[in-house]
Amino acid sequence: MIPMTPLQSLQCSSFTIPAHPFDQIPQPTPSSSSWPSLLLLRSRQIPTKSLTRQTHAQALKLHLLSDPRFATSLMESYFRFDGADAASAVFDHNCQTNANGSPVPWTLLSTLYLKENKPSSALQLLYKMLRSGIEPDSVALATAAKACARLRSLRDARKVHKIAKMKGFDHDVLVGNSIIKMHLECGSINQARSVFDGLPSKDLVSWTTVINGLVRDGEFNEGLKLFRAMCASGATPDSFTVSAVLPACGRMTACKNGKEVHAQIVRQGLGKNVVVENALVAMYVKSGCLEYASRIFQRMIFKDVISWTIMILGYSMHGRGEVAVELFEEMEANGRVISDRTVYAAALNACSTACLVDKGKGLFGRIRRPGVEHLVLMGGLLSRAGFFIEARAFLEEHKLGRCSAACRAVLDGCRSHRNVKLGKRVAEQLAELEPLNVDNYVLLSNLYASREKWGMVRELKETIRDMGLKPNRAYAWIEIRNKVHVFGTGDVSHPRSEGIYWELQRLLGKEMREEQGYAAAREDFSLHDVDEERECIPHGHSEMLAIGLGLIGSNAAAVRVTKNSRVCRDCHEAAKAMSRITGRDIVVKDPERFHHLNNGACSCGDMW
């Protein structure tokens, strides 16, 4: 059967449409069920406001507005011209007083408020509906949950959840899924999880929502576990599901998990979807497999601005700032996508990686209304390139003296250039700006230690303790044959600990330890538990231990280590030496970038 056009289908109904349906209301009165579709049809074509007004007038005359189907159609039409308040006027006159009424007009108006990003109005309306004694249906409750999610109000979330339970909708898939999402947005992962676990029948949306929530919360293992459980339960993942789980693979270092999901994508034929491809590229970038990422990127038929952003950031993360800048220029040249502020930020980041000051300045000048993120990156670029005077002038010019992110960016340059003098000043400023951020005190303590101001170090230590703050522990991990080995600073708990220390000592030698060990660390100021690190045995930093295990415990092509904080200069130097002596590739991932250490050199060019 040939599908009918809307017009044809309308003509098949109880009456025939005259040439201008709204100019001549057919007589006798059409059955009320035809009317909403008539209005909808008109609004799907190019609707005019006067047409809606005329319909409204006719409907009033014919007393059709007490029918919620008609009222909602009209509300939707008015919404398109004059927004939710216009729809609300129709609603107020026709729907509110209907005590035995349908929840549909209420829900529709609520949805319209959500479209205008007024979640509070949306939620209050539904509360009012309940007070009016109207029984909510699943859509009404799902909409209320969505409003809570948007509001990020834990209190309202609990309230709506309670109502859903009371009305017996908490086992409904639609309501359940919305409530899961609501709890996730409001920050209560446990609640979300328990609703998910309690759902008698879960669909793809249930799985996707909760997997995404876990992954966003950093529970990568749990997210992956759930993904596998879903596949095992017989459900077939779709593009949404794989996109939700892929970020978990990217953050797990080895891309084994990622390849597993990649295989799944190929099997299900999901690989020709931009979002999925973007997620794949990002996963390979974060797994340290830049070649895979680039290959997929190159083969993408359709690339959106996000694709380019991911790849530009990817090259930067791997120390290939020049390539990243070229990529940005290629994107602008082919003109198929419109640059947004994020891709500009990525491009500035690329300039910063490669210390391309002039390019960065040119780029910055082309950003119409630079945001804080752009200013911070520009300041960081100047500082990283060693233009300290210019960097400070830039901060001054843009009134960024009280912007902690900007201070941190400048501090980063001081670190690379070992500018302790300016570094100390900025760090003190930073500690003043964020008195509760323990990292700042650790940083300061490190800087005072580099100047051997032990009194200040002691004082800071007491301050930290008195404020009830605890320095973040530094740790690193390595995955060998499906097992993750985690090391803390000076860790001796690993079964092969003795072998690790022995190997490190053998490789790095006594003289190196003495010359470089403390001397280099003194000039370093990185963000981790320095006090502990300074006092620990030589080469006892977590990343050293993880690399040591990788060298003696695995024959993999490259030793891949991840650290939760930045690598210190000492370890960076040592790792370079080890890559030269052993002839093996070492890849260290820190929160900022990858260090590909090969034959004594690092991809970051010692600018990290």
Next chain:
DNA sequence: CTAGGGTTAG
């Protein structure tokens, strides 16, 4: 053929 739930970068 009235209303509703999930994905990628930062």
